[in-house]
Amino acid sequence: MQITTRMEFDAGHRIPNHKSSCKNLHGHRYAIEVTISGEIVEQKNESNFGMVMDFKDAKEVIKKLIVEPWDHAFIVFEKDFEVLDFLNGMQDHKTVVLPKVPTAENMALIAFELLSEAFLKEFKGLIKPINVRLFETPNNWADAS
Numbered sequence: 001m002q003i004t005t006r007m008e009f010d011a012g013h014r015i016p017n018h019k020s021s022c023k024n025l026h027g028h029r030y031a032i033e034v035t036i037s038g039e040i041v042e043q044k045n046e047s048n049f050g051m052v053m054d055f056k057d058a059k060e061v062i063k064k065l066i067v068e069p070w071d072h073a074f075i076v077f078e079k080d081f082e083v084l085d086f087l088n089g090m091q092d093h094k095t096v097v098l099p100k101v102p103t104a105e106n107m108a109l110i111a112f113e114l115l116s117e118a119f120l121k122e123f124k125g126l127i128k129p130i131n132v133r134l135f136e137t138p139n140n141w142a143d144a145s
Contacts, residue, residue, distance in 0.1 A: 002035050002130065003036050004034065005055050007066075010027060010030070010072055011072065012025060012073070013075040029137075030136060034115060034131070035132075036053065036058055036127060038126055052127060072094060074087055074096070077097075078099055104141060105142040108143060111134060130145055132144045
């Protein structure tokens, strides 16, 4: 069985060396949809009876690993030294440094990897994310699985 939950956050980024306006500092209202796979709980005495997992529990994991760290942050590539120098000069600025350029594709992949690791640790492979869809705009998104 598969379930999907969606959350939203706001963040800034830029794509260095991009041929058009995405090379500039800008922001988006991102949405993240996480599809989780697992068996439906059949034990009648369990809180999650009839569910793969409680949507609230799934959202707590996503919120902790992705939404809270990335919301209202500037997400920057670790080798974008020009922007890093600028952001480091701002006191108490919320900056997230990624090992890859913060495209929708790379952000979806990083979110998928973080969530996969956390679910494996917590649920021993019985419940796992099978897809992360990251919307950069309402009409543009990337899937990682």
